[in-house]
Amino acid sequence: MSLINAVYRLYNRRLLTELDLSSEDPFPFQEATFRYLTSRGAGTVFGEKYKMGEIRDIETFRQRIPLHDYNSLEPYIQNILKGAQNVLWDRPVSWFALSSGTSSSRSKFIPMNMENLQFCHYKGMLTILSSYVRTFPSSRLFRGKSLTLGGNRHIDKSVDTNCCYGDLSAFLLINTPLIARTFTTPPKKTGLIPDFEYKVEQVSKLIARQNLVSFSGVPSWNLILMRKVLEQTGKRNLHELWPHMELFMHGGVNFEPYRVHYKALFPSPGMHYLETYNASEGFFAFQTDLNDPGLQLLPNVSVFYEFIPLEKLQAAENGTFTDFLTMADVETNKPYAMVISTNSGLWRYLIGDTVRFTQLYPHKIRIIGRTKLFINTFGEELMIENAERALSRTCDLTGTSVHEYTVAPVFMDTRRKGAHQWLIEFETMPQDLKTFTEILDKELMQVNSDYEAKRLHTGTMDPPRIEPMKKGCFYRWMALNDKLGGQSKVPRLWNNRDYVEDLLGINESL
Structure with a gap:
């Protein structure tokens, strides 16, 4: 193991300890998260409406706070956008990640704050890197650059309220810790270019001159970038350009249709593909074993999870079914709609993803669809x-x-x-x-x-x-x-x- 890998593992040994303990029993972490969230939400406008300060257990939480989707939380979010504070969370909220709007024609303004970035998004990413370096102790991940290709929404700012909104990737980029910037690319100025096609052109020229060792993001957009680099450099494949490239952390869409294209670009057997489950709403799971497609759910990233059996979803949405399941109650090979409560002020929020647990202890999931994205026109229930x-x-x-x-x-x-x-x-x-x-x-x-x-x-x-x-x-x-x-x-x-x-x-x- 290299010295830098050893130092990184030592620095983040607590994350690996938590990962190992949560593999054996995730629920103590979930109980602690539940207490943390409800204590912090009690004094907010939302918390006072539902008397959150009186909630002492999960059963009362289920009975008192209804299921929410974006439409039902939007009035609160609009108030925050107008400058109100202490609405959904007890710390200042002035950042909003614009969701991709897969299930809706309009973008959603997902509230964010520094706690959410630090204890959910960044913690999830650090846990991935710690786990990866433990699995591959000879990794060269910290001897080169790691690329994240962001979206085409730069950060806009409201003149009246100082609220900022844009892609999640933009907020992650501008708040990247100073020490991490040594290992990441592109720099802020290039990464925040709003014109996506122009950004691809600029990033491709930049990374062709760098020692790239990993990259992350949605497979479709990264494929466009990587093919642009191949075209510009005239190489037979990209391992000729980046001989130490070893990792693509992907998410957002199923990777299988893209695997053959990436294998052509990166033919070395030392190239690894690791799936993550992160979204504007939070960082939830990742692939701990590259030979197992299941994603291990993270119970210690300030997210309290609940699960609705898919056949009960309609009843849950109209309020007649409230007995949602926790991580302690779920079963394998059954479809569930995932519900989250987070330290950005999303309460019992139906995120829109349908998951299936492939195993328990550790709890691993596969994303099998969206609650709104399926075809059931003729009773075929195609997911x-x-x-x-x-x-x-x-x-x-x-x-x-x-x-x-x-x-x-x-x-x-x-x-x-x-x-x-x-x-x-x-x-x-x-x-x-x-x-x-x-x-x-x-x-x-x-x-x-x-x-x-x-x-x-x-x-x-x-x-x-x-x-x-x-x-x-x-x-x-x-x-x-x-x-x-x-x-x-x-x-x-x-x-x-x-x-x-x-x-x-x-x-x-x-």
């Missing part, structure tokens, strides 16, 4: 996990690769059955689109029995309809909707045809 698995398997069987895709229903009428329309921008086109469609249909039936029933037994659905899209179509759609970079991503499944019709129109114009 993102089903679509991703079926598409990945189909690509493997047909020697095909996919760059981007989205799926929407084709509604039945008097002349035709219903169906799913897949808009796919292929990286490698299938030799026979009909065969590709047939295999995809079979794979979907294999991973989803409800889909199989609607396809074969009820006569309500025809096979999928595949629409190959022109190169750059999805990128153009993202640009037109101000969703370039950061945590923005293409919605994979949608119950209406709004996105699909827009994309088809763009495709015709290319």
